[in-house]
Amino acid sequence: MSWIQQNKLPAAILGVTAAGAAGLGYMLFSAYTSYSSTLDQFDTVNNSLATLKSATLAPTPENLAIKQAKVKEFTDISSKLSLVLNTMQAETQPKPTTDTEFQAKLKTKIADSRKLAAERGMALPAVYNLAFDRYTGELPKSNEIATDLSGYLDAVDQIVATFAKVGVKQMEMLERSELDSEKAEAAKPATGTAKKGPPGRPAPAAAPKLSERRQVRAMLTLDQAALQLLMSSLASPSEMPYFTVVRLLRIENERKNGPLRAETVITAPFVAPGTEGAAEAIPVPAAEGAAKAAPSATKPAPVDAIAVLGNERLRVFLEIDLVYFLNTQTASVGTR
Numbered sequence: 001m002s003w004i005q006q007n008k009l010p011a012a013i014l015g016v017t018a019a020g021a022a023g024l025g026y027m028l029f030s031a032y033t034s035y036s037s038t039l040d041q042f043d044t045v046n047n048s049l050a051t052l053k054s055a056t057l058a059p060t061p062e063n064l065a066i067k068q069a070k071v072k073e074f075t076d077i078s079s080k081l082s083l084v085l086n087t088m089q090a091e092t093q094p095k096p097t098t099d100t101e102f103q104a105k106l107k108t109k110i111a112d113s114r115k116l117a118a119e120r121g122m123a124l125p126a127v128y129n130l131a132f133d134r135y136t137g138e139l140p141k142s143n144e145i146a147t148d149l150s151g152y153l154d155a156v157d158q159i160v161a162t163f164a165k166v167g168v169k170q171m172e173m174l175e176r177s178e179l180d181s182e183k184a185e186a187a188k189p190a191t192g193t194a195k196k197g198p199p200g201r202p203a204p205a206a207a208p209k210l211s212e213r214r215q216v217r218a219m220l221t222l223d224q225a226a227l228q229l230l231m232s233s234l235a236s237p238s239e240m241p242y243f244t245v246v247r248l249l250r251i252e253n254e255r256k257n258g259p260l261r262a263e264t265v266i267t268a269p270f271v272a273p274g275t276e277g278a279a280e281a282i283p284v285p286a287a288e289g290a291a292k293a294a295p296s297a298t299k300p301a302p303v304d305a306i307a308v309l310g311n312e313r314l315r316v317f318l319e320i321d322l323v324y325f326l327n328t329q330t331a332s333v334g335t336r
Contacts, residue, residue, distance in 0.1 A: 082210050085243075085325035092241050094151030099139040102146040102153075106132055109157050116164050123170040130156050131176040131216070145181045152179065152214060155242045155322050159216055162233050162240065167226035169313065173219040180212070214322040215247070221254060223313055234320065248319035255312050 059067070097105070110129055117124050129136050132153060140146040156176060163171060222230070233239045234246060 078210060082325055089241075089243065089325060092151065092154070094147050094154065096143070097147045097150040098143050099141075099146045102150050103135060103139055105150060106130070106135055106153060109153060110136075113157060113160055116161060117171075120164040120167070122164045122168050125172060125174065128174070130160065131174045132156075145179070148179055148181055152176070152322075155214070156216055158240070158242060159218075159234075159244070159320065162230065163218070163220065166222075166229040166233060168220050168222045168230070169226075170221040171218060172221065173217070175217040177215040179214070209326055212324045212326060214324070216318075216320045216322060218318045218320075220316045220318065221313055222316065227251070227314060227316060243323040243325070245321040245323060246318065247321045248317070250317040252315050253312050254315050 106129075113130060114124065114128065127133070130153065132149070135149070140149055156174075160171070160174070231246065234244045
């Protein structure tokens with residue numbers, strides 16, 4: 001005690017050092033305890049994950065029965081829906097067509113479409129073959145492909161006729177997607193590249209195809225009223241016998257800038273009262289006892305305003321899906 005009283009500064013330093021060492025030791029002990037606990041939890045989770053990875057997937061009979069019942073219910077409902085939709089589009093199903101008959105039909109459709117566009121005032125592209133340019137100079141590879149192309153041609157011709165009837169001013173571009181049969185003829189599949197399933201398990205069966213989508217793309221110039229009529233016609237079952245879905249619609253004004261001052265000049269200026277020429281517009285009453293003059297035809301009022309908004313045309317890009325519902329009971333798996 002006497003040493004502490006005689007050496008207060010060293011004693012204080014030693015006391016603070018001892019307290020700090022005790023606190024640091026406690027913190028180290030707590031950290032080690034927490035580390036050990038966390039490490040034990042990690043080992044437990046890691047062992048559980050390894051057990052799950054090594055476990056074999058074996059569904060119980062109850063779960064397997066429930067899954068089979070759900071799959072059967074979904075298959076039955078989808079088959080009924082596909083059959084109903086396939087029956088509804090029976091009127092648009094193409095008749096069996098040979099390759100030469102299809103080419104003759106294509107040329108007739110092109111001529112009729114050009115005539116209808118000229119009557120309705122719709123400008124067409126310089127090269128216009130209803131997006132079937134390939135078959136104006138060659139025949140389809142088989143009669144089955146010709147039959148599918150015949151139905152496709154009828155649908156594209158119906159869409160173009162709708163463009164003309166609603167008042168489209170110009171059709172700048174018309175394209176279509178190829179059929180699966182056309183792609184199969186163009187690209188020959190390589191042999192021996194079929195995807196195999198895991199060893200010991202059968203390869204998964206391909207699901208039957210319920211529908212087939214064919215795309216028609218067009219660039220049009222029209223006004224707002226014609227665009228509204230076009231969208232209504234494509235969605236109306238009485239005007240469009242095919243199942244059509246507007247997948248993409250892009251609209252922009254034909255003119256990017258406002259009207260010029262020279263375009264808004266009024267040719268017949270307004271005549272203010274009290275100026276020269278205003279007396280001609282004011283009727284003069286007849287004298288008493290004089291015969292009434294025969295009423296003259298009323299002259300139209302001079303134009304004193306010009307509409308600068310709402311009369312511009314629109315440039316529209318359309319991507320239309322033609323949806324064909326297949327009969328899963330008669331169609332082959334994955335093809336038509």
